[in-house]
Amino acid sequence: MNSSKRLVLVLCLVSSLSFAVALGHAAENTVAEASAVEVGSKVDGFQSLFNGSDLEGWAGAVDNYEVVDGSIRTRKGKGGVLHTPDKYSDFVVKFEFKLPPAGNNGLAIRYPGAGDAAYAGMCELQVLDTEHPRYKNLDPRQAHGSAYGMIAAKRGFLLPTGEWNSEEVTVQGSTIKVVLNGTVILDGDLANVTEFMADSPHPGKDLKEGYFGFAGHGDSVEFRSIYIKKLP
Template sequence: MKKILSVLILFAAVLLSHGAPEKFVSLFDGKSSNGWKGALGNYDFSDGMIRCQKGRGGTIYTEQQFTNFVVRFEFKLPPGGNNGLAIRYPGQGNPAYAGMCELQVLDNTAPKYAKLDPRQYHGSAYGMVAAERGHLKPVGEWNAQTVTVVGSSIKVELNGAVILDCDLAAVTQFMQNKAHLGKERTFGHFGFAGHNDPVAFRNIYLKEL
């Protein structure tokens, strides 16, 4: 019995050591939509993942709002997968325009996306600033991403490489000349903007700055 107890204690210690990074908090309990709002019925919250249901979409977002923060997470794309990160989202409207921005989560290799505007590829501040391509892992593998939002600046690191580092306050040209009225927002929710594809997210941690 003592040996079994020792093994259980060791196992618990290992689990704790793989929890939230220092000073980060988990945004997802791994099994439920607790702490989230929005189009919850269009997503699955289970098995340690938040996954948009195939053929469904909409935006889900944290109950809490944030100003400056760092968010770390992992994501996995299906072939042709499309989703997005809602940054400083007000809780209604299109995150790309009503929020500070939507950061693309996209399978850049899909033939159907071959002729997109550069500001529509993965990691880009949608319609405003293009991210550097070439750092996504093959479709079906987990990618690691970190997003830092401070003031009007956003930095995106994908699998260890900085693919976006920009100041949205300096942006004056927009895709299709469509203004992003929310880009000056100083606080809001963090969320995921689904576009009918089963893109999955896990290990979602945030630290306020």
């Protein structure tokens, strides 16, 4: 190969490398821009609850949570309820979540602002690595997506641990519907519940409004792309 051909080949390789680097930076910028959402901004009628960079607009156990790589994460060994500043009656909330092995968290639904979300609130919807061996003896009403201790969700629709799942929850009156990765896993009416796990009463199940939030249990579960819409 003569020197002129070598020069052309080198220039082509440099050009290709520069393009690949630029493309990589563009992809990184796209991800960063996608995760940077102003709290309160609306998309298709849904209001953003998380800006992707800090815990602006959140209340409750704020010190027990952190923001890492564009997601809200429970600090290891910490917990408590991180909740919205506003109360909601009927609403739809959608978000993405990622579970570590055996990860355990929950969604606080119509939470009054104090107490155990599973009992003081309307309910706690489980966020759990249900299939982990640690939970082999679970009551069905403790599986992921279940109205804790009251109504069992369908199992088998979580993605492998470490992957991002998408979920949408609709709360209307006393009814709750949970859609996990496109499949309805819970569609029930708490007004019809008369039997409770371990015979433990749920005094908050008839609440008409309350805060929405995350009920951490010491595991580093992550949440992102969190949007909520009030229903008439």
